[in-house]
Amino acid sequence: MLGRRATLSELFAGHPRDGGWAGFLLAQVDAAKPVLWVQERMAILESGRIYPPGLPPRDIVHVEARDARDALWAMEEGLKCLALSCVIGELWGDPKALDFTATRRLAVASERSGTPCWLVRLGGMANLSGARMRWRIASAPSLADPLDPRAPGMPAWDAELFRARGAPPGRWSLAHDAGAFHLLAPSADRALGEVERLRA
Numbered sequence: 001m002l003g004r005r006a007t008l009s010e011l012f013a014g015h016p017r018d019g020g021w022a023g024f025l026l027a028q029v030d031a032a033k034p035v036l037w038v039q040e041r042m043a044i045l046e047s048g049r050i051y052p053p054g055l056p057p058r059d060i061v062h063v064e065a066r067d068a069r070d071a072l073w074a075m076e077e078g079l080k081c082l083a084l085s086c087v088i089g090e091l092w093g094d095p096k097a098l099d100f101t102a103t104r105r106l107a108v109a110s111e112r113s114g115t116p117c118w119l120v121r122l123g124g125m126a127n128l129s130g131a132r133m134r135w136r137i138a139s140a141p142s143l144a145d146p147l148d149p150r151a152p153g154m155p156a157w158d159a160e161l162f163r164a165r166g167a168p169p170g171r172w173s174l175a176h177d178a179g180a181f182h183l184l185a186p187s188a189d190r191a192l193g194e195v196e197r198l199r200a
Contacts, residue, residue: 006116008107010131014138014158016092016123017047021137024157025088025118026056027176033085034059036078040071042092047122058085068095072102079109079117086116094124104130126162134163143175143184156184 013021029035037050037060044064052060061084065071068091075089087110091098103119107130110117119131126134136159143153160171173184 006110006114007132008103008110008117008119008130009133009135010103010119010121010126010129012121012124012126012134012136014136018139019047020139020155020157021120022050022055023155023176024137024159024174025120026058027181029058029116030085031056031058033083034061036061036063036075036081036084036087038063038065038071038074038078038087038089040065040068040089040091040095042067043090043120043122046092047090067097069097072097072106075117075119076105076109079106079113079115082113082115084115086118088118088120090120090122091124092122094127098124100128100130106130107132131163132165133161133167136160136162140173140184 011021011025013019026035035058039049039062041064049064050060050062052058063071063074063078065074071089071091075087078084078087106117106119138158140156140158142155145151145153154175154177156173156175158171159174160169161167162169174181175184176182
């Protein structure tokens, strides 16, 4: 989804308590390396602490930060580590520490190290940011299981890319299976509607 170049991407949940974004994000992460996952205290209080058994199998290094400033510092430091598959940071609302300079620093650190960085904005506004790609992700009903119609099937999302450098915006209904994203319905905007552009 993000292409092959590591950078900072921002992700806005469709609803502050919709955790489906985690599956969308982890489907794109290299499982061979650990993930650094930073949560500030307010994000934990409002949306909950990550629960690794409920996530796709990954080695996760979890950091609980006191506030947004500490979370941004931990993310930037993590981006210096070449042994990570990516850095994920969850922030609640629109903290003062999260300004254009802070996001620009994360983008530069990610691109220098080659480690992708995701900034997850829970209950926040899409204000000025140095993020190269900005997504809105909402959970969609899972597909029917072909072996049991009463069981959940492949996970699905409504994904909107509303800002990106070098790519036009678009919106898609997606599912993930066997290491690839699949379009569930024809996109109204065909600019990025090619299956090969949607592979993880």
